[in-house]
Amino acid sequence: MSNLKSFMNSDLETFFNIGEFAEYHDIDGQQVLAIIESDQLVERPRHPVELHRITNGIYQSSITIYVKSSDYEKPVVGQQIYVDQVDYYVVAVAEEYGLLKINATANEA
Numbered sequence: 001m002s003n004l005k006s007f008m009n010s011d012l013e014t015f016f017n018i019g020e021f022a023e024y025h026d027i028d029g030q031q032v033l034a035i036i037e038s039d040q041l042v043e044r045p046r047h048p049v050e051l052h053r054i055t056n057g058i059y060q061s062s063i064t065i066y067v068k069s070s071d072y073e074k075p076v077v078g079q080q081i082y083v084d085q086v087d088y089y090v091v092a093v094a095e096e097y098g099l100l101k102i103n104a105t106a107n108e109a
Helices: 004-015 049-054
Strands: 023-027 030-043 059-068 080-083 086-096 099-108
Touching: 023 059, 080 099
Parallel strands: none
Antiparallel strands: 023 030, 023 080, 030 059, 059 099, 080 086, 086 099
């Protein structure tokens, strides 16, 4: 009889299949099979006013990266990562059941 872990590993293999949802992405110079939800552009906060004046016209782009924890080393919040030749900063990381969920942001004009 199979246990829960084997079922979850089987599910990971389904999602991280090049023929299904995952694609190879260049993350920090290595080709990693990942699922990326990308490019949600958000205007930077208007407060404090001085910061808004300095950053006027600059938007924040955010992505969420899903990757098997066996394929990529868990980053830390604040770490700089390069995803498909774009520079991002990690803002949140979660790891559960062999899966890393990495939220990262970049500034764009």
